[in-house]
Amino acid sequence: MTPAARLSRSGPTRLATYFHVHLVSDSTGETLNAMAKAVTARFDGVIPIEHIYALVRSPKQMERVLEEAAQAPGVVLHTIVDRDLREQLEEGCRRLDMPQIGALDPLVGALSRYLGAALSTRVGAQHALDHDYFNRIAALDFAMAHDDGQGATEELEGADVVLCGVSRTSKTPTCIYLAHRGIRAANVPLVPGQEDGERLTALRNPLVVGLSVSPDRLVQIRRNRLDGLNASRASDYVDHEAVREETVKARRAFERRGWPVIDVTRRSVEETAAAILNLLSQKRSRGLATTW
Numbered sequence: 001m002t003p004a005a006r007l008s009r010s011g012p013t014r015l016a017t018y019f020h021v022h023l024v025s026d027s028t029g030e031t032l033n034a035m036a037k038a039v040t041a042r043f044d045g046v047i048p049i050e051h052i053y054a055l056v057r058s059p060k061q062m063e064r065v066l067e068e069a070a071q072a073p074g075v076v077l078h079t080i081v082d083r084d085l086r087e088q089l090e091e092g093c094r095r096l097d098m099p100q101i102g103a104l105d106p107l108v109g110a111l112s113r114y115l116g117a118a119l120s121t122r123v124g125a126q127h128a129l130d131h132d133y134f135n136r137i138a139a140l141d142f143a144m145a146h147d148d149g150q151g152a153t154e155e156l157e158g159a160d161v162v163l164c165g166v167s168r169t170s171k172t173p174t175c176i177y178l179a180h181r182g183i184r185a186a187n188v189p190l191v192p193g194q195e196d197g198e199r200l201t202a203l204r205n206p207l208v209v210g211l212s213v214s215p216d217r218l219v220q221i222r223r224n225r226l227d228g229l230n231a232s233r234a235s236d237y238v239d240h241e242a243v244r245e246e247t248v249k250a251r252r253a254f255e256r257r258g259w260p261v262i263d264v265t266r267r268s269v270e271e272t273a274a275a276i277l278n279l280l281s282q283k284r285s286r287g288l289a290t291t292w
Contacts, residue, residue: 020074021048024065024089029054032079035103049074056080059088066092076100132182139179146186147172153199156186156206161276163187164197165211166250167237168221170264170272174211177273183280190250192236201257207283209276210254214265215244 021040023032029052040048051072053065062085069076069092076093078100080086086102093100111117145151146159148171156162160183163171171187178185186206190197200208213221222238236242254261262275 017046020072022051022069022076024053024078062088077103135182139184142184143175143179149188159186159206160184161207166190169211173269208259210259210261217265
């Protein structure tokens with residue numbers, strides 16, 4: 001019996017389809033892993049069983065990859081640059097009757113034809129210790145040092161963006177994600193009776209963005225957070241009426257100060273970060289929009 005799911009005879013419910021996918025990279029494998037997740041996410045009810053082989057740079061390592069792939073037949077995705085290793089992988093997949101796909105080949109081929117430029121055969125070229133790399137590390141350090149309102153207000157002038165919002169609006173993970181894109185991001189929480197974001201109005205250089213969320217969703221997130229900590233449920237923290245008032249006040253404060261506002265109720269961290277990057281681009285070029 002194949003691992004593919006079958007429709008139930010007793011009803012229309014479709015079980016998940018599992019399949020093996022072998023991700024073979026001569027570098028860290030991050031690009032390949034992200035591509036595989038993006039593609040499989042397009043299929044409902046499809047769950048890949050991932051076998052990851054990173055830093056494959058010798059024939060002996062490739063032999064091990066093929067041996068393990070033979071034990072779990074499926075699909076092979078790769079980003080192998082070295083010509084000899086590619087041939088070894090392709091020949092091995094032919095023997096095993098397994099499809100193999102060079103994940104970057106269509107894009108690389110199209111750009112090569114357009115640019116008329118020779119291809120680099122340098123392994124891991126995208127991970128070079130260049131200016132961009134060190135800028136990302138510095139941005140990550142900045143985000144950690146200015147998380148949750150840490151640091152003096154004047155230090156925030158060094159930020160590209162400052163996120164402001166009530167507790168549990170994904171401020172910290174969004175800052176970390178932006179840091180990996182080389183953006184210096186800080187965040188300041190709005191705390192009822194303590195911090196209302198007024199100190200951020202004096203900032204001149206960074207883009208200040210307000211993050212909002214629906215009260216119902218926020219109560220759910222906060223309750224899950226407390227359950228995970230085995231903590232008692234503080235009434236105001238998860239009380240629907242108190243949370244509604246908290247979010248309304250936050251939204252009004254953002255609008256009063258002319259800050260752009262992003263509703264994160266149904267957004268992933270990646271989507272929120274993408275909206276912020278668009279706002280940054282607008283700020284640097286055509287001016288700043290007040291909503292997104």
